[in-house]
Amino acid sequence: MIQVSKLGKSYSRDRAVLSDISFTLAKGEFAYVTGTSGSGKSTLLRLLYGAERPNNGTISINGVSVNRCSSFALAQLRSKLGLVFQDFKLLPERNIFENIALPLEIQGKGQTEISKRVQQSLHYVGLEQKMRTLPQQLSAGEQQRVAIARALVVDPVVLLADEPTGNIDPEHMAGILELFKGANARGTTILMATHDYSILRRSPRRTLHLVNGQLDNDISLESILQTERAHVGN
Numbered sequence: 001m002i003q004v005s006k007l008g009k010s011y012s013r014d015r016a017v018l019s020d021i022s023f024t025l026a027k028g029e030f031a032y033v034t035g036t037s038g039s040g041k042s043t044l045l046r047l048l049y050g051a052e053r054p055n056n057g058t059i060s061i062n063g064v065s066v067n068r069c070s071s072f073a074l075a076q077l078r079s080k081l082g083l084v085f086q087d088f089k090l091l092p093e094r095n096i097f098e099n100i101a102l103p104l105e106i107q108g109k110g111q112t113e114i115s116k117r118v119q120q121s122l123h124y125v126g127l128e129q130k131m132r133t134l135p136q137q138l139s140a141g142e143q144q145r146v147a148i149a150r151a152l153v154v155d156p157v158v159l160l161a162d163e164p165t166g167n168i169d170p171e172h173m174a175g176i177l178e179l180f181k182g183a184n185a186r187g188t189t190i191l192m193a194t195h196d197y198s199i200l201r202r203s204p205r206r207t208l209h210l211v212n213g214q215l216d217n218d219i220s221l222e223s224i225l226q227t228e229r230a231h232v233g234n
């Protein structure tokens with residue numbers, strides 16, 4: 001489903017943000033991307049959905065060669081992806097209902113189906129009461145839940161989620177993780193960048209760990225947790 005080969009990205013000559021990244025994610029897999037702040041998690045996801053071009057290497061998602069295809073093919077692929085951005089990217093002039101409806105509109109769905117699916121998504125993230133509210137009137141955690149609802153409303157082939165729980169309080173955390181697991185059980189392949197090592201502890205799964213822009217393929221979950229403990233000093 002996702003094939004990445006020898007991927008490299010640098011913004012300046014003297015330092016590569018990512019180098020020689022290769023991995024494959026099979027259809028239906030659910031994996032994490034971890035690494036300390038600045039290790040390149042967001043950059044990797046941006047390369048995957050074609051927001052940035054790599055300096056080296058190739059990416060294929062759902063059979064589409066992301067950095068070698070036409071802009072039409074990329075747009076078609078993106079309409080099948082669920083994207084949760086680290087900074088949410090909600091449209092400020094659209095209310096919550098309209099934000100979540102957007103990807104369904106792009107897919108050309110009818111009003112009845114849009115309404116049904118958006119209501120269901122709002123229910124899943126617990127924001128039915130806020131559907132006529134504008135994004136800036138919501139808290140960061142609420143905005144993040146809207147971003148998650150918008151990404152999942154299309155039943156995406158692949159979900160690329162960048163720190164999707166960064167602002168989620170413990171009360172909503174379990175529900176959000178259940179949403180991801182539910183999407184995964186319905187066939188969505190998931191790659192989720194996270195700093196939140198409590199998630200790894202709670203739901204251990206395959207983890208792509210970035211260290212100095214490279215993948216540490218052999219690292220165990222225990223070592224990742226130890227690295228994190230050392231990093232936060234406890």
Ligand SMILES: Nc1ncnc2c1ncn2[C@@H]1O[C@H](COP(=O)(O)OP(=O)(O)OP(=O)(O)O)[C@@H](O)[C@H]1O
Pocket residue numbers: 011017035036037038039040041042043044086195
């Ligand atoms: N547009 C850019 N121009 C120059 N450098 C950039 C750009 N985007 C990212 N970088 C650099 O690339 C490195 C990796 O950034 P990235 O945002 O991918 O890290 P991250 O792992 O997502 O961090 P965080 O956990 O804080 O979200 C950082 O050193 C950052 O300064």
Ligand SMILES: [Mg+2]
Pocket residue numbers: 041042043086162163
């Ligand atoms: Mg990031």
